[in-house]
Amino acid sequence: MPLGKYYCDYCDKQFQDTPYARKRHLQGLQHLRAKALWFDSFKLQDANQAYTEGFRKGVCNHFIKTGFCQYGDSCKYFHPKSNLSNVNAQGVSGISR
Known part of the structure; x- marks a missing residue:
């Protein structure tokens, strides 16, 4: 039975979906940085909207x-x-x- 592929939206990468590979990727420094940048982009947008609308x-x-x-x-x-x-x-x- 072939293993499926896992696609990470944060890193824009695809790899073989095994528990070890997924865990290694999700705990990796590159993934953590990409995820933090993705969430920070929403914080910046929310801050700008809060200043212009709600502040x-x-x-x-x-x-x-x-x-x-x-x-x-x-x-x-x-x-x-x-x-x-x-x-x-x-x-x-x-x-x-």
Whole structure:
């Protein structure tokens, strides 16, 4: 009975599928590095998506109340600059009418 072939997606290699050969490959340094690089590529994508989508979702309450935030551009919340001018303009126009 012929032995099947094992294909490793991480390493892009194919070899004879025996328990010894598979164990040797899965514990090998080249396989472990390739697997780590593959998983790190997803972490980088997730980090970029978290920054652009989830990192700045909330509005900074301190900035809304005072117009100032001690963290500045490194604040994890959103600082709406155009929204504050609209609020002030509406408040001024409401008083003058």
